[in-house]
Amino acid sequence: MKHAIVGCLLGTAVGDALGLPYEGLSPNRAHGLLGPPDRYRFCFGRGMISDDTEHTCMVAQSLIESGNDVNEFTRRFARRLRWWILAFPAGVGKATALSGFRLWLGAKLPTPSATHGSLTDTCGVFSAGNGPAMRATIFGAAIGDREVLLAMVRASTRLTHTDPKAEFGAVTVALAARESRKSGPINANLWLQTIVDTIGEQGVEFSELLSQAVQSATSGEPTQRFAESLGLGNGVTGYTYHTVPVAIHAWLSNPKDFRRAVTTTIRCGGDADTTAAIVGGIVGAGVGREGLPKDWLDGLRDWPRSLRWIENLGIQLASSRSAIESNECQSTQSTVSRVNLIAVIIRNLVFLFVVLFHGFRRLAPPY
Template sequence: MTSDTCLGTLLGTAVGDALGMPVEGLSHQNIRTYYKGIKEYRDDDKRGDFDAGQWTDDTQFTFAVARVVATATPTQWPAEAAMEYTSLQDKARRWGPTTRAAIERLATGTPPLEAGSAERPTDGAAMRAAPLGLWWAATDADRSTAFSAISNILRVTHAHPAALAAGWGQAAATRYCATHPLGDFDPADFWSHLVDTTVWGESQLGNDTRVSDRLKRLSDQLHEFPLDLRDECNGAGIAADEAWPFAVAMVARAPELLENTLLSGINVGGDADTTGAMMGALLGTLHGWDAFPDEWKNGLEATEHLRQQAQTFAKSILRPTSAA
């Protein structure tokens, strides 16, 4: 794993988020009708509050996690994340009601592990979990140690077992991509590992198996068209067992095609900025930041600022001999 890997993960999150931003919540049909498909950064014509290349809370939260990992020990992560998230309140971008309520409780002093939503199994934990997968890859922590650290930081805002299972799964997927460069990436092995790791994580969280059940149903569907994968996921909305399984299935379907895979997944519709962020993180981990098109690099909001933060994160987790 190199610094370019880490930059690919973090900046890839922002790229996917920004590409999906204007069509968040739209159907595939409406994306085709009103946008003629997403092929590049676009203004948010529906709501009118974002310009082309701008990113949303998906990127904010992911980089907040990265800052915590870079500056604190795993035992400090929940409290540090609570402070990071609270400091983002004045910069909030389209936070959903569940996350907003959790942040407000944190701001009034609710302990981090009690502030997360136990009611809604959304994809909000998965969309910010990629930096934790890089940490896991760099430290080579055993599964139990990694699960304790990762679930504690994700639980700050999302306590539902299914949400945590998807977040744990995204961390595991990122770790796999970081330790299996593109030439060594085997989609079948990736999927088998992902199912096994998610099943194990669910066993630590209780009896909710909806996320691993979805992964199992997708096991023999990974070569299907994106719209068929969406249908197998019962849509690509904000549910943890929809958006995240769809995102990882798209990456497993065509990991070698960075641009095509990312755009194809976003154009399916649904929670497009979050699926874009999750796919962008995994594809960025596999390909590295250098592989992204120049127009995506140059058109992204605050690229240099994000790149500097990503480099700081990379230096904090990589041994000197493993950095590029």
């Protein structure tokens, strides 16, 4: 479990940091402007994380504190989301931002038993964005009980996104990470049937997209060509029906090759940091820390959520989940790594400056 959880968290961070400077660029423009995604190109050859990793870490913290209590998880994650919004995060999605502001205005939290139709007066926004999917890998890496996993994914999703499509994407990513952490080869068709059974008839369109991804990956078709077949030749969008099938294709094509899986995903362009973070988390859950390229780990420089901080968080979560799954008593007061809000604000201002630099750089050739 420690192998899977630490690998998932660090894999998410590495994929996020590598893909970040390529975000929003078409494959051709990205190659001409930045070159291949074989090293960090965000800040003087060093990598920094974005909201994809931050949300995954907040989920991990909330899981440590809540055990298997879904209501407690929702409260803990909602509290973190409130304060995260106040720290001036750069590039936050519209639905997530609106949900955070609604939380400050006193909007209700979704309950585990709520249906999508009854979520209109909660903090979540009706959106099919990939925000819930970007933070879902850690559920699959950390939670063995399938029903608990699904309940936690739904709670995380509905806190910010109430469109069922967002939930289908998040469930798929979580179950992919759960499959990845298992030993032995992946049976893609059996895994696909599990997804189809889980999301039901309401997700028929999404199931068809995943079926196409499985067939394409099984036949050896490159991930970028598969993305083009979905009409994503200019880049993968933040729509979860675009993001998740492409991420699943990259994972199934390179289930144990972290470097190839992540770079292949980034080359598809578009929302490159999120797609690479998702793929990095899924593959990382299977290969662990040892399967991540050392040069990429060494080049990841951030603060206060540093590489060591993220790894320690993973170790804490593994200890917490091991205690739960061995039926030991688990207190909601478990020790969990925290970050100082003032430190985060200072860091985010520096991060924003680097983002603005990249934005101005994109105004210049090559086009």
